[in-house]
Amino acid sequence: MLCQACKERTATIHLTEISNGQRAETHLCQECAQQQGLAVKAQIPLNELLSTLLSVQPETAEPSGKTEPKIPAKTCPECGMSLKRFAKESLLGCPYDYKVFEKELLGLIERSHNGKSRHCGKIPNRIPAEQKKDIVLRQLRRQLDEAVKNEDYERAAHLRDEIKMNE
């Protein structure tokens, strides 16, 4: 189906509106839908996302009615990186920033990683064997919970075996 607006690209967004008992269908491509302010951008540029997510909403609305979100003036004592600079450049200054800005970063991290905020996967060899076992088991149990939640029983059974092997 072709887009109704540009009649060039394939329509990928299908809108059904019912007003006053009248049903109206609109078929648009991503670009035209965006121009009409309909579709959410598939991939929001990181910096745009950053300033929104890092901002703290003022507790009470100012008298003027302005609720301009403010980025907290926090700076890492190790590297000097500030949240304001991070919001602009989208790069952190040192590993310690993940601790210093933990609270502010969490929303962004979850947003970029499909709601996840805990590592699952490779662990450096230098981590002592006992601790490594502990991390692996926790990773596997978390995956098991998720598999059960998604009713993926085949994967859950597989994970259970793997947990037994590691215990």
Added chain:
Amino acid sequence: MKPADLCKTSSAWFGQGRGLFSDVVISSRIRLARNAAGFAFLPCLSSEQQQAVLEMFKAALLGLDVDGETFFMDVEQASSVERELLTERHLISRRLAQGSGPRGVVIAGGEAFAAMINEEDHLRMQVLAAGLDLYSCWERINRIDDRIEQQVEYAFDRRYGYLTACPTNLGTGIRVSVMLHLPALKMTGQIDKVLAAARDSDLAVRGLFGEGTEAVGDLFQLSNQVTLGVSEAQVVEDFVSRIVPKIAAYELEARKTLLAKRPQSLDDKIQRALGVLQNACLISSQEALFLLSNVRLGVNLGRIEKVDIATVNDLFMLTQPAHLQLRAGRMLDAEQRDSLRAQILRSRLCTN
């Protein structure tokens, strides 16, 4: 090894164009992002420290025993055309080419392995392969990563995994990508639908040179976005058993439909492309890419018999601007480049 030595042939791993699904999947790539513990990330790293990071990873990487010759290229000292050549061969990113301060790349295994030092993270290494070959890419890069880790301690956190300068790479630091050739989906108008579906399942769709580049010549790069909370093996598995076979099946189905329903318009497109490439006297890199894409489709469908895929792949790489200039041994203006490009295309595609 100097950049000038690279400009006359395409990368060894790429040349023959074999591998699983090779009529749709041009190449597979896995990249890992790592940072050294005890150093600031690049935005806050002093020039001296940046030099120290460079020396440390350079030594660790040159000590690796990857198949074939291993060599280092100093990107800070390289000329702009040499940097451009490395970018055209996908050995470094535009970011590293245009960056500042001490930085470089270690290349090995006939260019199948490349490790950028001091790009966005201290270390960004990649393994490339022709066709769909992600299992072996992962196995190779994982082994190399283990070996580097014996010499350099990585910044790692139990909750967040490998720590990266940008939180979007956090966790495994893995970026799995495949370069796909999807001309029939484009011709049948289904491409937007397929790419929208890919974006919906958290995949990034980019052009030939990654971030911020347009898709040209029906070439699309698909890569994972989520790096935290999923293991490396899961990401790889998802590409190999779900994403790629599905898209490849759509593309092959679209090719079959075109062959059955519009064989003449398909042949017209393919033969015109070959005709222009065989006869043009001036040709821009955009046009060459676009036409080579159609010729590649023709070869894969058996509509062009006298040209092989290895030649087409070679030409994709060798007709790029920096390749031409290093081959000529001097700077060329746009018209001189278009002329040399046309000359190479004519001689390689001559089927008499």
